[in-house]
Amino acid sequence: MRRKNIIAAVVLIACAILYGVLTANLPTRTLPNTPGPSFFPWINTVIILALSAWLLVQALRQPAPAPAPAPTPTGTGRNRRAVWALAAFVGYLAVMPGLGFILATAPFFAVMMVLFGERRPMWVGGGAVGTTVLLYALFRYGFGVILPRGLLAGIVA
């Protein structure tokens, strides 16, 4: 906890400084005796700096904890799965504007099903394609949401 609080405080102090610099560069458009566009951001800068400094002091005054036990192999495996899922999610969002909703979602869905423990190929394939088409149809035709069509622009409505 102590280490996390120190990291949080340092990161937030850096963010507050950056926010302060950006605030200082805001256009000054104000009437006499009235707060301008940078008024509220300045208050935020001061509050974030003060609270982060407080958190840092509080963390530094805490006694150093005993060394944590090494992560178990199961825990590491789960962490790896979470990292893979996040990577898949980022990749999915990166390719969706080009490929379109259906072509990007089906493989992403399949990857996620495998990461969540489904191993039967028929279930993975059927679940991924079926759910993707179902969701597309529901939102496109049911709710009128125009999802990206990408490469299938001439084929699906």
Add this chain to the structure above:
Amino acid sequence: MNPDALIGLAQASGFLVLASTGIGVFVGLLVGMIPGMTISTGIIVVLPATFVLPADISIALLLGLYVGGMTGGSFSAVLLNIPGTPSASATALDGFPMAARGEAGRALGIAITASFIGGLFSFLCLFFIAPLLADVALEFRTEDMFSLVFFGLTIICSFAAGSLIKGLLSAALGLALVTIGQDPVMGTQRFTFGQANLMAGVHFLTAMIGLFAIPQLVDNLMSNQTGRQAQAKLTSVLPRLSDLKAIRMPVFIGSMTGAFLGMLPGAGGPIAAFISYDGSRKVSKNPERFGQGCAEGVAAPESANNAVTGGALIPMMTLGIPGDPVTAILIGALMIHGLAPGPLLFMERGDFAYGVIFSFFWANIFNFIIAILGLRVLVKLLATPRALLMPTIAVLCVIGSYALRNNFFDVYVMLFFGFVGLAMRWLDMPVVPMLLALVLGGQLEEHLRVALIASKGDVSIFFESPISFTFLCLSVLSIVWSLKSNRNKIASHAKESNP
């Protein structure tokens, strides 16, 4: 009856609105009972639909989900000893021992009945108190509104955070994020870096999807839950007369506690459930039976957490102050349809405001009927494969963010907030204050600056108005009280680790 109330009743009783309420309740019961899914996640699932549906149908759907979710949490608490929602944690204390004795049906029947009575009680509070409070709030001036919003933020931080500093920091970061986009008073562009997509600012629904859903998906991957099948055999779920007699007092305590605490921003279901559980144990003739599987121990928290829902709608509808993430989302849903919750809602769209109140009433009625009649089906659905459910939620997060403005930029904003949510979770920082700051921040800045413009920069305006002064005093009290309880917590923790 007030003519607006009659029109509202007619609107809420239309076929499509009723059907939407019923669907919302069903989805809410399902979402609430699946461990690892929260009501907020359920709302994310239906959110894209609310963008295109009419306002009354959308709100009925969301209200149904809110009410159903609160009750659904008790199902897995009783059957699996895993509370489906944090509000159902206290229910597991007596519900699971009852199920272990072979009385799962009885425990669920009591939970459903207590939820129903708690919900109806909070409906009455909402119906009678909300219009009166809206009338009072109409008298508020800008400086009073600033102090009220400020008070709402401080109380939320103190309740939501294990550490007050981290809660306040989370809110302060939310307030900083609110400043992205057009300045609300002069229209100056701030922190947009020439990006046209940032000119309208960060939409808090996009932020909410990222902050809540992405960390939850990761949590589910790491927890390795596979959806345990409920093995309990359900006999009759309708409570016996002797049970109804036994739960009278706990339900009364739960309903009163829940409705009152629901009105306080940030207090929420879990606190109300535990306070009413404790209160019922104290007044019980047989307090030793609590924790062993007694009907009173199920009824008190269940009536309390459902009474919270109506209570939370009171400040949301009359003052525009959300008490929890769900009411924050309801505000967002109303805003998408051009309706701003607050005192003016009752004056300008009284029919709609009463329509919301009566939709809440119907949600409680449907909740009772669907839960009692569909219990067996719902329990079977408890074993829905996570491998199908979780990827569906991930895709719905994308659709929800995209459908908000038909803009892929919002999807990337959602992803950004997903990483922010993960980082905050790793650093043990609560995300709720940030979300509520995103909802309230715009109002806070606008009221502050307009009041200062009116007073020509004189800050004494906030202390001269009795209403504003009262709220500022309450804010200081809230922070001092939180600091004190935080210090006590640290002291008792240190005592435990070094006896």
